Amino acid sequence: MILTPEQQALLDGAKGETMAKVVKTLVMYGDAFGAERMVPVTSKYGHTVISFGLKAIKPVYALYDQLLDAGLVSGQKFTADPKPIDPKVPSSLLEDLVFKKIMYTDQKPYEEQLRKLGITSDDDYTCTCYLDEVGNKPEKGDVLSWAESSAVVYANSVLGARCNRNSGIIELMGSIAGFVPEFGLLTDEGRKASWIVEVRCEKRPEAQLLGSAIGMKVMEDVPYVKGLDKWLGTELDEKACAYLKDFGAATASNGAVGLYHIENLTPEAKEQGEALIREGAQVYVIDDAELARVQREYPVVWKDPEAKPQLCFVGCPHLTMSQLINWSDRIENALRAKGLSQVTVPTVFTASTPVLREFEKTVYASKLRTYGVILSYICPLMYMNNPLCKKKAVITCSNKLRTYTSARYYTEDEILGIITTKEAAK
Amino acid sequence: MKQFKGRVVVPGTCTAEALVSRGGFNTLASYQMALMFGDKQVKCGDQNNPDIYKKPMLGKALCLPMTIGSTTGGMVLYTACSMGKQPACMLFSLPIDSLAASGAILGDVWTDASMPVVDQLGEEFLAYVKTGMTVTVKEDGVVEVE
Numbered sequence: 001m002i003l004t005p006e007q008q009a010l011l012d013g014a015k016g017e018t019m020a021k022v023v024k025t026l027v028m029y030g031d032a033f034g035a036e037r038m039v040p041v042t043s044k045y046g047h048t049v050i051s052f053g054l055k056a057i058k059p060v061y062a063l064y065d066q067l068l069d070a071g072l073v074s075g076q077k078f079t080a081d082p083k084p085i086d087p088k089v090p091s092s093l094l095e096d097l098v099f100k101k102i103m104y105t106d107q108k109p110y111e112e113q114l115r116k117l118g119i120t121s122d123d124d125y126t127c128t129c130y131l132d133e134v135g136n137k138p139e140k141g142d143v144l145s146w147a148e149s150s151a152v153v154y155a156n157s158v159l160g161a162r163c164n165r166n167s168g169i170i171e172l173m174g175s176i177a178g179f180v181p182e183f184g185l186l187t188d189e190g191r192k193a194s195w196i197v198e199v200r201c202e203k204r205p206e207a208q209l210l211g212s213a214i215g216m217k218v219m220e221d222v223p224y225v226k227g228l229d230k231w232l233g234t235e236l237d238e239k240a241c242a243y244l245k246d247f248g249a250a251t252a253s254n255g256a257v258g259l260y261h262i263e264n265l266t267p268e269a270k271e272q273g274e275a276l277i278r279e280g281a282q283v284y285v286i287d288d289a290e291l292a293r294v295q296r297e298y299p300v301v302w303k304d305p306e307a308k309p310q311l312c313f314v315g316c317p318h319l320t321m322s323q324l325i326n327w328s329d330r331i332e333n334a335l336r337a338k339g340l341s342q343v344t345v346p347t348v349f350t351a352s353t354p355v356l357r358e359f360e361k362t363v364y365a366s367k368l369r370t371y372g373v374i375l376s377y378i379c380p381l382m383y384m385n386n387p388l389c390k391k392k393a394v395i396t397c398s399n400k401l402r403t404y405t406s407a408r409y410y411t412e413d414e415i416l417g418i419i420t421t422k423e424a425a426k
Numbered sequence: 427m428k429q430f431k432g433r434v435v436v437p438g439t440c441t442a443e444a445l446v447s448r449g450g451f452n453t454l455a456s457y458q459m460a461l462m463f464g465d466k467q468v469k470c471g472d473q474n475n476p477d478i479y480k481k482p483m484l485g486k487a488l489c490l491p492m493t494i495g496s497t498t499g500g501m502v503l504y505t506a507c508s509m510g511k512q513p514a515c516m517l518f519s520l521p522i523d524s525l526a527a528s529g530a531i532l533g534d535v536w537t538d539a540s541m542p543v544v545d546q547l548g549e550e551f552l553a554y555v556k557t558g559m560t561v562t563v564k565e566d567g568v569v570e571v572e
Contacts, residue, residue: 021535021536024535025531025532025535025536028531028534028535029527029528032435032522032527032531033524033527049496049497049498049501050498050501054462055462056461056462056463056464056505057461057501057502057505059504059505059508059509059537060501060504060505062508063504063536103462147498148497149495149496149497152497164524165497165523165524165525166497166500166524166528167497167498167499167500167501167524167525167528167529167532168497168498168500168501169500169501169504169528169532170500170528170532171497184524219450219492219494220492220494220523253495253496255450255494256450256492256493256494256495256523256525299473299474301473385458385459385462386462387459387463403452403455403474403495404454404455404458404495404496406473
C-alpha cells in the first residue's frame with residue numbers, strides 16, 4: 001500500500017505509539033485485501049456496532065482506554081447500536097440479576113467511554129441510525145467507516161454510500177484516523193454483482209424471508225435482484241425503504257451481504273442497470289415454493305417445540321415510524337375481528353429513541369399501549385444473549401434475531417395471528 | 427499427508443487438531459455464549475452450523491470457507507485472542523472476509539496471542555480436511571494435513 005507522507009508519519013509514530021498501532025491495524029487490514037491506498041472518510045458521522053457494556057468483552061474496553069489515554073478520539077461524531085437493557089422489557093427477577101450483575105456490568109462505564117470517544121447523543125443508540133429522525137444519513141458516494149451489518153448494507157444499497165463490512169473496533173479506528181483502506185465495496189469493481197436473483201413470487205415476498213434466502217445463497221457476494229420492483233415499485237418511498245431495511249438485515253445476517261442492487265429501484269441499479277452485473281454471474285430463482293422451503297428448514301431450537309410463545313419481539317432492525325403505524329393498524333383490526341382488547345402474548349416493538357419520541361406525538365402510541373404492546377429502544381438480540389432466554393419460547397419476525405438467538409421465526413402475518421389468538425390467552 | 431499452499435494473512439506456525447466448518451463460520455453466533463459464560467472449552471454455540479455446533483474450538487485448527495454474520499465478528503475474535511480463547515489457527519479455503527481479517531489483525535497488533543491465519547487454500551483443502559485430522563501450518567503459508 002502506498003501511504004501519503006502524513007499517513008506514513010503516523011505509522012512511524014509521529015503522533016505516538018498508540019496512533020501508530022491504529023494506523024498499522026488499518027494498513028494490515030488494507031493489505032489483506034490488496035488495497036493500494038487509504039481514502040478519506042467523507043461522511044459527517046460514523047456508526048459503531050459496539051453499544052454494550054458486556055463483562056465478557058472487557059478487553060475491548062481496555063483497548064478503548066488505551067486509545068483515550070493516548071488522546072485518540074473519533075474525528076467524527078458517531079451513533080451506536082441499540083442498548084442491551086431497557087427496564088420496560090419484561091424480565092424475571094433472575095433475568096434482571098443476570099443482565100445487571102453478570103452480563104452488562106460494564107454498561108455505564110462503557111457509555112461514558114463512548115461519550116469521551118464522540119457519540120452524538122445519549123439518545124442515538126440504534127441500528128437504524130440512517131432514518132431521518134436520527135439523522136445519521138450519509139450522502140450518495142460518501143465513504144464511511146461504519147460497522148453494524150444491517151446499517152452498512154442499507155447505506156451501501158439504498159443510500160449509495162460506500163462502506164465495507166467493517167468489524168467493531170476497526171470502524172472506530174477508521175474514524176480516529178480519518179481514512180480507511182480502499183478495497184471491496186469502496187471500489188466500482190467491488191460493487192458489481194456476481195449473482196442475478198430472479199424473484200418470481202406470486203405474492204409480495206416477505207422481506208426478512210427473501211433476504212434470508214438470498215443471504216444464504218450468495219453469502220458475501222453482491223446480488224442483483226430482478227422482479228422485486230413489481231412489488232416495491234420504482235421509487236424509494238418510505239414503504240420501500242422500510243422493506244429494504246428488513247430485507248438487507250436478513251441478507252447480511254443470514255449470509256454476509258454488504259451490498260445489493262434492486263433493479264429499477266436502488267440508486268446504482270437505476271443509473272447503471274445490468275452493467276452492474278459481472279460476466280458469468282450465477283442465477284438464483286426464487287418463487288413462493290423456494291421461500292416456503294427456506295422457512296421450513298430453519299431449525300427450531302426451543303426445548304419444547306410445542307411450547308406456547310412467552311414473548312414476541314418485532315423490530316430487529318429497529319422499526320420505522322411507518323412500520324409502527326402500520327403495525328398499530330394491523331393489531332387494531334386483528335383484535336377487533338377476534339373480539340379481543342389486548343395482545344395475548346407479551347409483545348415488544350423496538351425502535352430508536354428519536355423515532356419513538358416522534359411516534360409518541362401520534363395517536364398510535366397510546367393505542368399500541370392500550371393493546372398491551374410495549375415500546376422499547378432495546379436491542380432484542382442483546383436481550384436474548386443469555387442461557388435463560390434460551391429456555392424461553394420467544395417468537396419474532398426478524399431473521400437476524402432468529403439467526404443469533406433461540407427466537408423462532410414467523411412471517412409478519414403469522415406473528416400477528418399468534419399474538420392475537422384467544423388460544424394464546426389461555 | 428497432503429500439502430496445500432495458501433496466502434499468509436497473519437504469520438506464524440502451529441500444529442493442531444482440525445475442526446472443520448464446511449459452511450460459513452458465524453463468529454458471533456459461535457463464540458457469544460462461550461465468551462459470556464466462561465466456557466473453558468469454548469464450545470461452538472452456532473445452532474445453524476451442524477458441523478461444529480457444541481464442539482470445542484479452543485486450540486483447534488479452525489478450517490472454514492469464510493466467516494459470516496454480524497459485524498461484531500472481528501471484535502469477538504479480538505476478545506477471544508485477548509483472553510487466550512482463540513483457535514490455534516484459522517485456515518480459509520476462500521479469500522479472507524473483512525470481519526475475520528479485522529479480528530485476526532486486531533489480535534495480532536493489539537494482543538500477545540498467536541493465531542496464524544492463512545487464506546486461499548482452495549476448495550480441495552476444505553474437501554480433504556476432516557475434523558480430527560492433524561494440521562500443521564508453516565511460516566510460508568503451506569498447510570500439511572494428515
